[in-house]
Amino acid sequence: MKMPWMIADEKTTNMSPSHAEQATAAAAARAELPAPIARVHDLRLFYGATEALHGIVMDFPRHQVTSLIGPSGCGKSTLLRCLNRMNDLIDDVRTTGQILMDGQDITDPAVDVIELRRRVGMVFQRPTPFPKSIYENVAYGLRIAGVRDRATLDEVVESSLQRAALWDEVKDRLGESAMGLSGGQHQRLCIARAIAVNPEIILMDEPCSALDPRSTARIEELISALRGQYTIIIVTHNMQQAARVSNFTAFLYEGTLIEFGATTQVFTTPRKKETEDYITGRFG
Amino acid sequence: MTPIRHGTRFWRQGEPLVWATGGTLAFVLLSTVLLIGVVLVHGLGVFWPSPVAEITLADGTRFHGQQVQTETHPGTGGVSVQFKTANRELDPQRLDFRWVAQEALHRLDYPADVMVVERLENGSFFGCLERVDAAGLDLPADVPVLEQLVAALTAVRSERAARIAPLAAQIQTLNRELQRVQDTLLRLRYRRQRSVEQPDAAADANATCDAAIARAAARQQELQARSDELGAEQRAVAAALRQATAVFRLPSGDTHNVAVADMVRVWQPNAMSVWAKCRHYAAKVWELLSDEPRESNTEGGLFPAIFGTVMLVFLMAITCFPLGVVAGVYLGEYAREGPLVKTVRIAVNNLAGVPSIVYGIFGLGFFVYGIGRLLDEWFYPHLVEANKMVFGTGGLLWASLTLGLLTVPVVIVSTEEAIRTIPQGVRASSLALGATKFQTLVRVLLPMSSPGIMTGFILAMARAAGEVAPLMITGVVKLAPTLPVDTQFPYFHPDRKFMHLGFHIFDIGFQSPNVEASKPMVFVTTFLLVLIVLVMSSVAIYLRNSMRRRFQSRDI
Numbered sequence: 093m094k095m096p097w098m099i100a101d102e103k104t105t106n107m108s109p110s111h112a113e114q115a116t117a118a119a120a121a122r123a124e125l126p127a128p129i130a131r132v133h134d135l136r137l138f139y140g141a142t143e144a145l146h147g148i149v150m151d152f153p154r155h156q157v158t159s160l161i162g163p164s165g166c167g168k169s170t171l172l173r174c175l176n177r178m179n180d181l182i183d184d185v186r187t188t189g190q191i192l193m194d195g196q197d198i199t200d201p202a203v204d205v206i207e208l209r210r211r212v213g214m215v216f217q218r219p220t221p222f223p224k225s226i227y228e229n230v231a232y233g234l235r236i237a238g239v240r241d242r243a244t245l246d247e248v249v250e251s252s253l254q255r256a257a258l259w260d261e262v263k264d265r266l267g268e269s270a271m272g273l274s275g276g277q278h279q280r281l282c283i284a285r286a287i288a289v290n291p292e293i294i295l296m297d298e299p300c301s302a303l304d305p306r307s308t309a310r311i312e313e314l315i316s317a318l319r320g321q322y323t324i325i326i327v328t329h330n331m332q333q334a335a336r337v338s339n340f341t342a343f344l345y346e347g348t349l350i351e352f353g354a355t356t357q358v359f360t361t362p363r364k365k366e367t368e369d370y371i372t373g374r375f376g
Numbered sequence: 377m378t379p380i381r382h383g384t385r386f387w388r389q390g391e392p393l394v395w396a397t398g399g400t401l402a403f404v405l406l407s408t409v410l411l412i413g414v415v416l417v418h419g420l421g422v423f424w425p426s427p428v429a430e431i432t433l434a435d436g437t438r439f440h441g442q443q444v445q446t447e448t449h450p451g452t453g454g455v456s457v458q459f460k461t462a463n464r465e466l467d468p469q470r471l472d473f474r475w476v477a478q479e480a481l482h483r484l485d486y487p488a489d490v491m492v493v494e495r496l497e498n499g500s501f502f503g504c505l506e507r508v509d510a511a512g513l514d515l516p517a518d519v520p521v522l523e524q525l526v527a528a529l530t531a532v533r534s535e536r537a538a539r540i541a542p543l544a545a546q547i548q549t550l551n552r553e554l555q556r557v558q559d560t561l562l563r564l565r566y567r568r569q570r571s572v573e574q575p576d577a578a579a580d581a582n583a584t585c586d587a588a589i590a591r592a593a594a595r596q597q598e599l600q601a602r603s604d605e606l607g608a609e610q611r612a613v614a615a616a617l618r619q620a621t622a623v624f625r626l627p628s629g630d631t632h633n634v635a636v637a638d639m640v641r642v643w644q645p646n647a648m649s650v651w652a653k654c655r656h657y658a659a660k661v662w663e664l665l666s667d668e669p670r671e672s673n674t675e676g677g678l679f680p681a682i683f684g685t686v687m688l689v690f691l692m693a694i695t696c697f698p699l700g701v702v703a704g705v706y707l708g709e710y711a712r713e714g715p716l717v718k719t720v721r722i723a724v725n726n727l728a729g730v731p732s733i734v735y736g737i738f739g740l741g742f743f744v745y746g747i748g749r750l751l752d753e754w755f756y757p758h759l760v761e762a763n764k765m766v767f768g769t770g771g772l773l774w775a776s777l778t779l780g781l782l783t784v785p786v787v788i789v790s791t792e793e794a795i796r797t798i799p800q801g802v803r804a805s806s807l808a809l810g811a812t813k814f815q816t817l818v819r820v821l822l823p824m825s826s827p828g829i830m831t832g833f834i835l836a837m838a839r840a841a842g843e844v845a846p847l848m849i850t851g852v853v854k855l856a857p858t859l860p861v862d863t864q865f866p867y868f869h870p871d872r873k874f875m876h877l878g879f880h881i882f883d884i885g886f887q888s889p890n891v892e893a894s895k896p897m898v899f900v901t902t903f904l905l906v907l908i909v910l911v912m913s914s915v916a917i918y919l920r921n922s923m924r925r926r927f928q929s930r931d932i
Binding site for chain 1: 712799801802803804805806807808809810811812815819820823824926927
């Protein structure tokens with residue numbers, strides 16, 4: 093979706109900072125960060141000939157909640173999907189630059205994507221329960237990894253559902269079809285399913301945008317509860333949500349990282365004019 | 377603002393469209409109901425024992441007949457009545473139906489003692505039983521003739537079971553043995569001939585082979601002689617049994633003898649209670665479902681045809697279902713969209729529109745003459761030499777493969793549609809959990825698309841069950857001597873020819889020498905075919921609905 097302000101000529105509006113400026117912003121943010129789990133270095137992504145990400149440089153802090161905000165089409169979901177190589181599924185996508193996890197560049201074609209996706213789980217905008225029982229939905233990741241031991245599966249299913257705050261609602265009907273749950277329960281089931289394979293990072297792509305306010309509140313509580321055990325990176329359009337659940341916030345605009353820092357700092361004393369304009373609702 | 381006129385409002389609200397759509401649906405429903413209704417009315421009444429009248433014409437001619445239908449002549453307005461008169465052998469033209477002008481009818485009586493005899497040959501017989509001539513049978517003397525006839529029938533049947541049945545069984549065993557020996561003989565002769573063509577073959581091996589051929593030929597002759605002997609004995613016993621006859625009096629005053637051994641069942645429709653008629657009806661329906669056809673398929677049962685139809689659809693499903701699903705999965709899930717895939721899709725859709733007879737010809741050329749002949753040359757070279765075909769001629773296997781080919785486009789299209797309508801998020805969720813594409817397909821996509829696949833399968837099955845044209849050249853026959861499944865090793869014979877209800881309809885309806893006599897059977901067969909398709913579809917629909925309940929959510 094193109095907004096009127098998006099049509100404006102980049103050269104005259106001076107909206108995109110230069111690469112050097114962006115690097116200093118990142119370096120400034122980096123100083124305050126705890127040990128990063130993933131380091132993105134000069135990441136560029138092309139859809140065919142169109143460059144969608146212009147040299148992103150940022151570090152994702154370990155065991156923290158980082159939110160990616162920005163107007164529609166700014167590349168935040170694209171950036172998120174680079175972290176578990178989901179962009180591979182789209183034809184004509186090409187990336188340059190690096191994303192380092194434990195010193196390994198995950199954009200390298202030689203990387204085992206299956207293994208990577210076990211380390212980096214993902215929750216999507218629309219909840220997508222599988223047409224299986226609640227139990228089998230949660231156990232899915234383990235089953236495809238070849239786990240057959242019933243005791244292990246039982247234990248993981250129970251602990252995942254408990255961590256996803258769904259156990260009390262479904263413990264008596266684990267064998268029933270997951271399709272019978274409500275929308276909010278579906279999304280928590282998807283989170284439980286992602287937790288079950290014990291990933292290091294959980295990516296969430298607008299996890300609440302299809303949910304009602306009550307379910308949204310439950311998911312947000314859940315995200316706060318998971319902080320400290322998992323690194324969570326969440327894309328959201330809801331500024332209040334970003335302020336409520338995340339410790340760190342990155343603002344992207346037209347494929348460029350404008351500002352990245354602690355959430356309190358970004359929302360109270362933004363360093364950039366564009367960030368201020370966006371979070372105060374002057375555009376977007 | 378100008379007020380809206382009454383008429384324009386009717387048009388503006390779209391009422392006519394609602395009427396048009398509803399009317400179209402009603403029309404379709406009506407024509408279906410009409411078709412089924414005609415089949416039901418004609419089909420269900422066939423076995424009901426209708427009364428037999430003694431008809432006296434104005435010129436004094438008297439005969440027995442069952443009223444079948446009346447017809448008004450479009451030009452003169454004169455009404456004619458059609459009677460089934462049976463007694464085919466008594467008519468100079470061997471007809472058992474007769475049209476009589478309404479004015480020519482003098483009177484109709486319904487005497488209680490008119491008897492209908494269902495016979496093995498020459499159709500039914502109408503007449504009044506006078507006496508039973510059965511000198512060879514020990515019958516009670518001082519009882520009514522009807523009871524005498526029933527006793528004679530029982531006696532003849534038990535005699536047949538005691539004397540002819542064991543002979544027939546023996547002949548069957550002998551014939552099987554004979555077939556084996558003939559097969560061995562052909563094999564040996566083929567081997568011998570091959571060794572003649574190879575000059576360096578060992579002479580003593582040839583001698584052994586010659587000796588074996590001689591032994592087998594001797595055995596064949598011995599068996600053949602024994603079989604002929606038993607056959608003659610069987611015929612003699614049958615002829616002796618035919619000595620017992622029942623004498624019937626006809627309205628014309630003549631009498632006529634009918635051999636008791638020829639009778640299948642007898643009844644007196646004018647004297648029967650409703651309960652007796654119901655029992656008769658049930659017995660006839662059971663005969664239809666369980667017995668073999670008689671009298672060039674116009675009498676008796678339809679069991680071989682029912683069996684053949686179900687077997688054919690079953691084999692068709694086994695072959696076309698996996699093929700269609702796998703091809704559909706590739707098109708819907710793996711193939712990269714491009715001009716080639718678009719062409720393939722159009723081609724598949726067009727395949728569904730190719731006339732079925734073209735598939736039949738393809739099946740004949742590819743399966744029967746191509747693969748069948750090849751198999752014969754590999755596995756039965758000695759039979760090919762003797763110009764006998766096993767797989768190189770039409771059969772159940774080739775017919776079902778042809779039907780499979782005919783219906784596979786429907787399955788491909790529905791599978792592809794079902795797979796493509798699954799939201800992309802489901803695939804992404806599975807892949808994001810570390811699943812491979814194949815794991816995603818097998819564990820998530822196929823279960824989710826199974827109701828859609830089943831829908832295509834139901835359509836394919838219904839089409840296959842009703843298809844006749846391609847079968848006619850790939851293996852269906854008017855009368856198959858054996859079922860494709862029997863107790864003989866290897867128990868299942870997909871190379872055998874088979875009978876089919878659809879072909880049966882065509883055959884008795886349009887190829888029968890006696891169209892009037894076979895007409896009721898056409899309706900009965902049609903009814904049965906519709907019923908079978910209905911039952912099979914219902915089972916499939918039930919399966920689909922239970923899959924839907926399992927695999928589809930209520931709110932997505």
